[in-house]
Amino acid sequence: MFTSNQQDPAPDDWGDIAFGDSSVDYDPVTGQGCSMENVIVEYGGSAGGEQLLHIDAASPLIRDSVFRHGTWVAIIVENGAVPIFENNIFEDIPGDAIRASEDSSPVIK
16 A cells, blocks of 8 residues: 555645656566556655656556545556556546556556
8 A cells, every 4th residue: 555644644645656667567478567456546646746656658567456535647657658557446536547648558458
């Protein structure tokens, strides 16, 4: 679980989780590479951005996870990223669940 350490948690209590260009891309054939599975991410978004998870030029697997109580957007995908999203839940997110740049191609299952 990625959450706030405040007595009264609120969106914007901490930054975000980031996958960048140096992250090992997930390979669905081998099952190897970066992934986030069965996690809860909540009360983040103060990393100079607005998201709980930032995927920048990376292609991780994000599966069976919950994103909630964010500042604005749950996940930002950009710079040619091709992440795979499977069976995720989004709760109390004021903006988009997933916002992708035109050059990115998220796979949503």
